[in-house]
Amino acid sequence: LGAAEPVLRARALRAAYGGFVALDGVDLDLPAGRVTAVVGPNGAGKSTLFHCLAGTVRPTRGTVRLAGRDITRLPAHARTRLGIARTFQQPAVFPTLTVAENVRVGAEQGRPGAGPGAVERTLRLLGLDGPVRAHPATGLPTGTLRRVELARALATGPRVLLLDEPAAGLDTGEVAALTRILAALAADGTALLVVEHDLDLVAGLADVVHVMTAGRVIASGPPGSVLDALGRTDRPEAPGQTD
Numbered sequence: 501l502g503a504a505e506p507v508l509r510a511r512a513l514r515a516a517y518g519g520f521v522a523l524d525g526v527d528l529d530l531p532a533g534r535v536t537a538v539v540g541p542n543g544a545g546k547s548t549l550f551h552c553l554a555g556t557v558r559p560t561r562g563t564v565r566l567a568g569r570d571i572t573r574l575p576a577h578a579r580t581r582l583g584i585a586r587t588f589q590q591p592a593v594f595p596t597l598t599v600a601e602n603v604r605v606g607a608e609q610g611r612p613g614a615g616p617g618a619v620e621r622t623l624r625l626l627g628l629d630g631p632v633r634a635h636p637a638t639g640l641p642t643g644t645l646r647r648v649e650l651a652r653a654l655a656t657g658p659r660v661l662l663l664d665e666p667a668a669g670l671d672t673g674e675v676a677a678l679t680r681i682l683a684a685l686a687a688d689g690t691a692l693l694v695v696e697h698d699l700d701l702v703a704g705l706a707d708v709v710h711v712m713t714a715g716r717v718i719a720s721g722p723p724g725s726v727l728d729a730l731g732r733t734d735r736p737e738a739p740g741q742t743d
């Protein structure tokens with residue numbers, strides 16, 4: 501794996517639902533140790549792009565490569581084994597299993613050797629190693645459920661972590677805690693993709709932001725420049741402003 505090849509590389513992805521083209525020629529690189537964000541209005545194709553990387557939607561054209569290997573035709577579970585983990589827009593956990601058991605399922609579905617150590621480490625990292633570990637997932641508050649889901653994904657031992665709207669339903673304190681955890685994961689070398697509505701989360705976390713509209717990427721760059729440009733189209737600078 502040369503320095504030039506990111507962990508995950510998508511090229512010219514196109515995807516359609518029936519005749520409707522939801523993704524129209526998208527390129528995306530996810531480098532190790534970096535947080536990449538995709539933002540854009542509802543219906544832009546963000547989740548469809550996400551699904552093409554996770555393996556839950558099959559693109560009609562284009563390629564997805566993991567560490568140089570073409571995985572375009574691999575199903576989702578095979579991608580998980582190779583080190584691509586994901587969370588869901590609506591938290592998806594096994595309701596009757598305990599928190600710890602849900603996380604163990606992740607370790608079993610993930611990269612060979614993720615193991616029991618990964619379960620305990622992940623429970624600790626997400627503050628789930630207290631009494632809550634023995635609680636059935638059903639009935640837990642949204643913020644906790646999201647942590648359980650993230651823990652399950654992390655227990656797979658991912659090289660690439662895909663997150664679809666991880667801040668949805670979280671309060672300000674929970675978003676701040678999530679930001680710290682995700683930044684630490686990136687610092688450890690994981691390649692992160694965050695598809696997000698919450699531009700504050702993106703601004704505080706992402707190294708690169710891609711803006712999507714109508715199935716295409718229309719702007720890319722560091723959050724400062726890209727999000728400023730978006731803001732200016734919405735609300736022009738006040739006249740006479742000097743800084």
Ligand code: ADP
Pocket residue numbers: 517520522540541542543544545546547548549
């Ligand atoms: P985003 O995540 O940016 O809101 P999506 O990728 O979910 O966008 O959707 C992109 C477009 O594809 C939207 O117009 C949406 O209605 C359509 N779409 C998404 N999923 C399906 C589906 N399963 N069947 C038909 N159309 C879909």
Ligand code: MG
Pocket residue numbers: 546547548589
């Ligand atoms: Mg979406």
